[in-house]
Amino acid sequence: MNQSFDYIELKIPAKPEFVSVMRLTLSGIANRMGFDYEEIEDLKIAISEACTNAVQHAYKNNDHGEVIVGFGLYGNRLEVMVADNGKSFDFLSARQGIGRYEENNEVEFLREGGLGLYLIESLMDEVRIHNNEGVTVFMIKYLDGERVERNAKKIST
Structure with missing residues (x-):
């Protein structure tokens, strides 16, 4: 698998009014990559769900919290990492350290709104969560043709 990718990282204040900046940035990136409107x-x-929850979580103990959003742009997918600890990360290393969350894990910040985790999981192809010195949500969305091919390989093997 080709690991060549472009990487974009943004740091925003953990304030609700900056979530729209992430939405606009993501929209531009996804459009450039060839994702369709839906x-x-x-x-x-x-x-929006991941950033809003990160903003709420970062503000619990710190009035000056920050949220980091990293975008990994690959030929066949977009990988997005949202972290509320305010620290930049080595994207490849960080994503390897994030495992599948356990149902009994305390990921209350995504459950408080009731639909946060459900929405993220239903809209993304893969979701992983890491809860250590803050919460990191790692999400993958495959370009349409790649997802079909990937699912076909799973079924046929």
Whole structure:
């Protein structure tokens, strides 16, 4: 698998009014990558949920919290990482350290609104969560043709 990718990282103040900046940034990136209108809308909802929850979580103990959003642009997919600890990350290393969350894990910040985690999981192709020195949500959305091919390989093997 080709690991060549472009990487974009943004740091925003953990304030609700900056979530729209992430939505606009994501919209531009996804459009450039060739996602269709409905997929872009799904992506915007998922990132809004992750960022809103990160903003709420970052503000619990710190009035000056920050949210980092990293975008990995691959030929066949978009990978998005949202972290509320305010620290930049080595995208490849960070995503390897994020495992599948356990149902009994305390990921209350995504459950408080009731639909946050459900929405993110239903709109993205893969979701992983890491809860350590803050919460990191890692999401993948495949370009349409790639997802079909990937699912076909799973079924045929």
